[in-house]
Amino acid sequence: MSASRLVLNEPSELRFEINRAALVDAEIFAAERSRIFERCWLYVGHESEVRAPGDFRTRTVCGRPLLFCRDGENRLRVFLNSCRHRGTVVCREPAGNAQRYTCFYHGWTYDRDGRLYAVPGQSAYPPNFDRSQYGLKEPPRVEEYRGFVFLNFDANATALGDYLGKATEYIDLVLDQSPSGRMEVIHGTQEYDIRANWKLLVENSFDDYHLLTTHSTWLDYLKSSGVEVKRPEKGHLLPSHGLGKDLGNGHGTTDNVNFRGRPVAAWIPIYGDAAKPELERIRSEITRRVGEERARRVCDTNRNLLIFPNLVLLDGSSVSVRSFQPVAPDRMRVRAWALGPVEETPLARQVRLDSFLTFYGPGGFATPDDIAALESVQEGLGTYKEVQWSPLTRGIAKQGEQLNTDEAHLRAFWVQWDKLMRAA
Amino acid sequence: MNEIRRAEVEDFLYHEAALLDAWRLDDWLALLTEDATYRVPSNDEPQSDPKNALFTIADDIRRIRARVARLKDPHAHAEFPRSRTRRLISNVRIVELQPLVVEANFVIYRFRGNDDVRQYVGRYRYGLERREGKLRIKSREAILDAMELASLGTVSFIL
Numbered sequence: 245m246s247a248s249r250l251v252l253n254e255p256s257e258l259r260f261e262i263n264r265a266a267l268v269d270a271e272i273f274a275a276e277r278s279r280i281f282e283r284c285w286l287y288v289g290h291e292s293e294v295r296a297p298g299d300f301r302t303r304t305v306c307g308r309p310l311l312f313c314r315d316g317e318n319r320l321r322v323f324l325n326s327c328r329h330r331g332t333v334v335c336r337e338p339a340g341n342a343q344r345y346t347c348f349y350h351g352w353t354y355d356r357d358g359r360l361y362a363v364p365g366q367s368a369y370p371p372n373f374d375r376s377q378y379g380l381k382e383p384p385r386v387e388e389y390r391g392f393v394f395l396n397f398d399a400n401a402t403a404l405g406d407y408l409g410k411a412t413e414y415i416d417l418v419l420d421q422s423p424s425g426r427m428e429v430i431h432g433t434q435e436y437d438i439r440a441n442w443k444l445l446v447e448n449s450f451d452d453y454h455l456l457t458t459h460s461t462w463l464d465y466l467k468s469s470g471v472e473v474k475r476p477e478k479g480h481l482l483p484s485h486g487l488g489k490d491l492g493n494g495h496g497t498t499d500n501v502n503f504r505g506r507p508v509a510a511w512i513p514i515y516g517d518a519a520k521p522e523l524e525r526i527r528s529e530i531t532r533r534v535g536e537e538r539a540r541r542v543c544d545t546n547r548n549l550l551i552f553p554n555l556v557l558l559d560g561s562s563v564s565v566r567s568f569q570p571v572a573p574d575r576m577r578v579r580a581w582a583l584g585p586v587e588e589t590p591l592a593r594q595v596r597l598d599s600f601l602t603f604y605g606p607g608g609f610a611t612p613d614d615i616a617a618l619e620s621v622q623e624g625l626g627t628y629k630e631v632q633w634s635p636l637t638r639g640i641a642k643q644g645e646q647l648n649t650d651e652a653h654l655r656a657f658w659v660q661w662d663k664l665m666r667a668a
Numbered sequence: 669m670n671e672i673r674r675a676e677v678e679d680f681l682y683h684e685a686a687l688l689d690a691w692r693l694d695d696w697l698a699l700l701t702e703d704a705t706y707r708v709p710s711n712d713e714p715q716s717d718p719k720n721a722l723f724t725i726a727d728d729i730r731r732i733r734a735r736v737a738r739l740k741d742p743h744a745h746a747e748f749p750r751s752r753t754r755r756l757i758s759n760v761r762i763v764e765l766q767p768l769v770v771e772a773n774f775v776i777y778r779f780r781g782n783d784d785v786r787q788y789v790g791r792y793r794y795g796l797e798r799r800e801g802k803l804r805i806k807s808r809e810a811i812l813d814a815m816e817l818a819s820l821g822t823v824s825f826i827l
Contacts, residue, residue, distance in 0.1 A: 338712060338815075432710035432722030435816035458745065461738045468734065514730075577818070582722040594719045598726065601718075606817055607708055607725035609738060612746035612824035620745075623782075 251662035252633070253655075260636045260655055264628035267441040267621075272665075273573040280553050280664050281306045285387070285394040285407050287555040287567045288312050288322055290583070292391065292428035298341045298356050302333075303579070304569060305395065309333050311345070311380070312393070315357045320388065322395055323358050323380040334380070345380075354380050390419055391426065411495040414549045418559050420534055420542045421508050422585030429565070430597065434580040436606045440618035441625075442554060442570040445578070446657055448614050449556040449566070450488070450498050450548040452648035453638065456481055458617050462603060462610040466504060470513035473503060486648035488639075494552030494660025496653030502546050504603075507562055507584075507596035509543035514602065519595045526592060550653075552660055562600035574622050580605060677770050677796070678760045680803045685755040688826050693736045696826070700805050701797060704729050707809045708827055714811050724823055739825070746824035751780040753825060757792075767806075768796045774810070776827065786820050788827060789813050 250272070252261040266272055286305050289312045293301055300313035302325055309325040311334070327334050327347040334347045334354065344361055346353040353362040358380035366373070385396040387404035389412065394404055405412070419425050438445060448454065456463070467473050474483040486500030505512030509527035511520050531539040546560040558564040563583040568576045584596050603610045636658065639650025646652035687696045708725040709716050718726035727735060738744045759773040776788040795807035810827040814820060 430720070430722055432713045432716060433816075434710060434722065434724060435712070435818065436821055437817075437819050438821070460743045461741050464741070465734050465738060468737075469730075590719065597718060597720070597722060601723065601726055602731075605722075605724060606822040607723075607824070609734070612822040613744065615822055616746040616824075 250665065251658050253659060253662070255640070258637060258640050260640060260651075260658075261633040262636055262658060264625050264632055264634055266661075267443060268573055268625050268628045270573055273441075273570065275665060276570065277306065279667065280661065281570075282397040283401065283664065284553050285396050285401065285404050285551075286553075287551070287565075288386070288393045288395050290391055290427075290429045290565065290581070291320060291388065291393065292586075293339075294320070296341065298343060299339075300335060300337075300342055301339045302335055302337065304577075306397065306569070308383075310383075310395075311335050313342075313356070316355070317357075320386075320393055321358065321382070322386045322393065323382055326381070327352055328360065328378040328380070329363075352378075358382065390415065407493060408551065409493055409495070410491040411493075411497070411549060411551055414491070414497050414499075414547055415557065417542055417545075417547065418549075418557060418563055418583070420530065420538065421563070423529060423533065423587050424585075426586045427563070427583045428586050430582040430584050430593070432582070434605045435578070436615075437571070437575060437577050438568075438615050438618055439575055440615075440622040441573055442568055442576040443657075443661070444618045444621055445568055445576060446550060446553070446556075447654050448618060449558070450496060450550050450648075450653060451651070452482060452486060452488070452498055452500070452548075453651070454614075454617065455649075458613050459610045461613070465602070465609055466512075466514075471503075471505065480647070481649045488646045488648045488650050488653035490653055490656035492656075494657050495550055496656045497547050497549040498648040498653070500546050500648055502544050504546065504561055505599055506543065506546065506560070507592065507599050509539075515595050515599065519591060522589065522591050523595070550657065552657065558604065561603040562596050564600065564604050672762065672765070672768060672798075674760060674762055676803070677762060678757075680796075681757050681760060681770075681772055681792075681794075684805070685757050689753050689755055691739075691750060693739060693826070697733065697736055699803075700729065700732065700808075701799065702729060704732060704805055705807045706732050706735075706826075707807075708823055709809070709811060711812055711814055711816050724817070725827075735826070744824070746822055749781070751778045751825050753778050768798075770794045770796055778825065788820060788823075 250263045250266045294314045297314050297316055297318045300311055303310055311323040311325040313321050315321045325333050325335055329352045332347050332349045334345050344353050344355050351364040355361045360375045360378040383395040384399035476482055484501040484503040486498055489497050502510050509523050511523045530542055549557040554568050556566045564580050565583050566580040568578045570576050582600050601608055605611050636651050636655055639646045639652050706727045709723050713721050739747055742748045754777045756775045757772050761771050763769050763771050772792045778786045790812040793809045797804050797806050
C-alpha cells in the first residue's frame with residue numbers, strides 16, 4: 245500500500261478524498277506510530293496533576309509506560325517507567341507520592357530524580373558497573389506550555405511553542421477563564437475504549453456537521469430545559485454561527501457563537517437560579533481583566549481545539565482535556581478530564597462539573613452517541629476494499645470563511661497526516 | 669421503618685432489576701422519590717462527591733427523567749437498537765437503619781449488536797425511604813469495580 249494514495253488532494257478539481265484503508269490497514273497503523281507519534285509532540289499531563297515533591301502519576305503514551313512526576317526540587321519530570329535492569333514497570337500504581345521507586349523484581353531502587361539509588365548485591369557486578377549510568381531514562385524531549393506537559397520521541401523536533409504555533413491563541417482563550425491564567429485538572433478521570441480508528445475521533449471532536457443528527461436528543465434536552473435553540477439561518481445547519489479554522493501543523497478548531505450553557509458566564513436554567521449571580525460575577529471579573537471584546541470570545545464562544553495528533557481541548561458545556569491513544573487499527577483508549585480555574589468557588593465548580601455531564605463522557609447525553617457513530621463507521625469500513633474513498637469536500641468550492649459544518653479544518657488535519665506519512 | 673427486613677429489600681431490588689432489564693423505564697421512574705439522585709462515580713475516584721469530582725453520571729431527578737426520555741427516543745443512537753441486559757443482584761445488606769441505607773453487589777451482562785458481552789461488576793449503594801407503605805429510592809449509586817471503563821465503553825443504559 246503506497247502512502248501517497250491515501251489522501252487524494254486536488255484543489256483545482258475541487259476533489260479531496262480519503263482512502264478508507266487509512267482507517268483499517270494494519271501496516272498503515274504501524275507506520276503511523278513511527279512517522280507521526282514518534283515525531284510529534286504528544287500530551288502527557290497537566291502540571292496540576294502532580295503538585296508536591298514525589299507526587300506521581302503513571303500513564304501510557306504512544307505505547308510507552310511513563311512516570312509523570314515531581315522530583316526532589318518539585319520540578320515536573322517524565323521518566324520512561326521501565327527498570328534499567330530487566331525492563332519491569334517500576335512504578336505500578338496509578339498515582340501517589342513516593343520517596344523512592346523500587347522495582348519489585350530484583351529490588352533496583354531509583355530516587356525521585358530518576359537516579360539509580362541502590363542495587364541489591366552490587367558487589368557481584370564487575371568494576372566497570374557504574375550506577376550513574378543506569379538512571380531511569382527520559383524521553384528525548386519534554387516541554388510545557390502553560391501547564392500542559394508534552395513529550396517528543398524525536399530529539400530533533402522543533403520546540404513545542406513553535407509546534408503549537410497559532411493553536412496557542414486558542415489555548416490562551418481557555419486559560420483566560422481563570423483570573424490568574426491558571427487552570428487545574430479536577431479529580432476524576434473518564435477512561436474508556438472506543439472500537440474505532442483514532443482518526444475518527446479526531447474528526448468527530450471538531451466536526452460540527454454531525455451535531456444536528458447525532459445529537460438530536462441532546463438538543464431536545466436543552467430545549468425541554470428552557471434553553472433557546474434557534475432555527476438555523478438560511479444556508480446554515482446549526483442554531484448559531486460558527487467557523488472551522490485551520491491553525492497550521494495539522495491543528496484546527498471550531499470557533500462558534502455560543503448557544504448552549506457555559507460555566508463561564510453563559511447561564512442556562514439547568515444551572516439553577518442560585519448560580520445566576522455567581523456567573524454574573526465571573527463574567528464581570530473576566531470583562532474587567534481582559535476587556536469587553538476578549539471577554540466576549542472567552543465567554544460567548546465555544547471552541548473544540550485539536551492539537552495534532554491526539555489532544556483535544558473542548559471548551560463548550562465545560563472544559564474537557566481529552567487525549568486518546570491508538571491501540572489497534574480499530575481501537576483507541578480515551579482519557580478525559582475536566583479543567584477548571586484554580587480560583588473557582590465551590591458553587592461555580594459544581595456548575596462546571598454538572599454542565600460537563602450534560603454533554604460529555606461515557607454517561608453523558610451526547611458522547612455515547614458519538615461513540616456509537618464511530619463504532620458504526622468502523623464496522624462499515626469492513627467494506628473498505630469495495631468502497632474505497634470518503635469525500636471530505638464540504639466548503640471546498642467556497643472562498644472566504646469556512647463554517648464549522650464545512651470540512652476545511654478536517655482537511656487540514658489530513659493534509660498534515662499525509663505529509664508526515666509520506667516523509668521519508 | 670424499624671420493621672424493615674432484608675427479604676423485603678431484596679424483593680424490591682429484584683423488582684427494580686426486572687423493570688430495568690425489561691426497559692420498563694417509566695415504571696422504574698415510579699420507584700424514585702421526587703428528589704432522587706442517580707450516580708456513577710469515575711472509576712478512579714469511587715468515593716467522591718460530584719460537587720468537586722468528575723463523575724460518569726451524577727443526575728438529579730430532573731436529569732434522571734431527561735435520561736429516560738432520551739433513552740426512549742430511537743435517536744439515542746448509543747441505545748438503538750437497545751442493549752439487552754441481565755442483572756444479577758446479590759449480597760444484599762442493610763447497612764444503616766435510620767435513614768435506611770442498603771448495599772448490594774451486582775453483575776450486569778450487556779449484549780449489544782455484534783459486540784462481545786460486556787460485564788459490569790460492582791456495588792450498589794441505595795438510600796431508601798418508605799412512602800405510603802412502599803419502599804422508594806431516594807439515592808442510587810452504582811460503583812464499578814473495574815479500574816477503568818476501558819472495554820466496557822459507555823454507560824448509556826441505566827446501570
